[in-house]
Amino acid sequence: MQQPTDLSPRVVTLGTAGGPRWWSSRTGQHRHGIATAVVVGDAYYLVDAGLGVGRQLERADLSFNDMRAMFITHLHSDHTVDIPSLLTMGLYARDTAKAPIAVFGPGDRGMLPPVSSRAEVAPQPVCPDNPTPGTYDMVHSIVQAYATDLNDRILDALRPSPLDCFSVTDIQIPDDIGYHPNDNPTPAAMAPFEVYRDDLVTVTAILVEHPPVAPAFAFRFDTVAGSVTISGDTTATDNLVTLATGTDLLLHEAIDFDWVESAYGGGKTDTEQASIDHHRVSHTSPEQAIELATRAGAARLALHHLVPGNTPPERWETLAATFAGDFLIPHDLDSISFARQDTNTHTKVGA
Numbered sequence: 001m002q003q004p005t006d007l008s009p010r011v012v013t014l015g016t017a018g019g020p021r022w023w024s025s026r027t028g029q030h031r032h033g034i035a036t037a038v039v040v041g042d043a044y045y046l047v048d049a050g051l052g053v054g055r056q057l058e059r060a061d062l063s064f065n066d067m068r069a070m071f072i073t074h075l076h077s078d079h080t081v082d083i084p085s086l087l088t089m090g091l092y093a094r095d096t097a098k099a100p101i102a103v104f105g106p107g108d109r110g111m112l113p114p115v116s117s118r119a120e121v122a123p124q125p126v127c128p129d130n131p132t133p134g135t136y137d138m139v140h141s142i143v144q145a146y147a148t149d150l151n152d153r154i155l156d157a158l159r160p161s162p163l164d165c166f167s168v169t170d171i172q173i174p175d176d177i178g179y180h181p182n183d184n185p186t187p188a189a190m191a192p193f194e195v196y197r198d199d200l201v202t203v204t205a206i207l208v209e210h211p212p213v214a215p216a217f218a219f220r221f222d223t224v225a226g227s228v229t230i231s232g233d234t235t236a237t238d239n240l241v242t243l244a245t246g247t248d249l250l251l252h253e254a255i256d257f258d259w260v261e262s263a264y265g266g267g268k269t270d271t272e273q274a275s276i277d278h279h280r281v282s283h284t285s286p287e288q289a290i291e292l293a294t295r296a297g298a299a300r301l302a303l304h305h306l307v308p309g310n311t312p313p314e315r316w317e318t319l320a321a322t323f324a325g326d327f328l329i330p331h332d333l334d335s336i337s338f339a340r341q342d343t344n345t346h347t348k349v350g351a
């Protein structure tokens with residue numbers, strides 16, 4: 001198929017806050033939940049669906065009709081909480097003649113994670129009959145939960161079903177890499193594998209390290225004009241370097257470990273220390289993100305999924321001196337080019 005001559009590949013940072021919180025905006029930072037649009041020519045692809053993603057698409061002037069596919073890095077609520085919004089309100093934003101939006105995300109975890117060794121009594125899981133649903137099950141459960149509303153609209157207003165507008169596929173992990181959700185969630189030395197391909201992009205994935213979440217994916221979008229790699233939630237992992245090698249733009253998560261220490265009381269109790277330990281093995285500092293980007297040879301590095309979600313950019317901007325390429329701490333609705341050797345990389349798009 002003939003490609004458009006000017007793809008102007010870029011990401012739009014719809015939401016740049018991480019974590020399942022309604023972050024206070026008293027710092028002057030108004031960051032929405034994590035969500036990123038990968039824009040290629042007239043089409044775009046959504047990675048994660050954090051708090052406010054539908055409104056942010058509208059503010060970025062990205063029509064729901066132009067979304068080709070959605071990719072969910074992992075099933076934490078801060079990455080999925082507005083999937084119900086897209087499934088319901090999206091029905092009014094999309095031309096019914098359009099092909100369904102392809103949705104790709106983690107499959108069923110298959111087993112619960114181990115109970116913390118700090119638990120005096122083992123807690124009871126919710127929904128013991130189906131305790132670890134994957135993306136396909138999640139979407140169908142959301143449709144079930146909204147069936148009264150949806151059936152009114154389908155039968156009376158002749159709207160389409162979300163199941164006609166979204167086509168969901170659980171990502172199949174290659175079965176020869178030794179993956180196991182508890183024993184080996186991030187197999188070392190695995191190769192990236194293809195998740196999706198169309199005439200504009202090829203999307204590949206690799207397993208990253210975000211325990212106890214499994215699976216957790218990073219995604220890379222390759223186009224003829226450049227590439228972008230999105231880390232998902234992860235601690236510093238060699239697999240991310242493997243996926244991001246030579247990428248034009250790396251969007252990596254970053255957490256302020258000083259904030260973690262203070263938010264959890266400096267770890268004076270076992271419970272507080274457990275929370276601090278969790279963040280240390282599951283997330284990445286900005287300094288580590290710079291090291292990973294350097295090892296990968298990424299031309300540009302932008303930090304997102306910022307924790308705390310009201311971090312002012314000045315907190316980390318001085319680190320730019322330690323990275324050879326462009327270093328960005330974007331606000332929501334920033335547009336960042338991932339075109340190869342593009343010098344005009346960073347502009348504001350939204351209201």
Ligand SMILES: [Zn+2]
Nearest residue numbers: 018019078233
């Ligand atoms: Zn997250």
Ligand SMILES: [Zn+2]
Nearest residue numbers: 074076210233
């Ligand atoms: Zn997470």
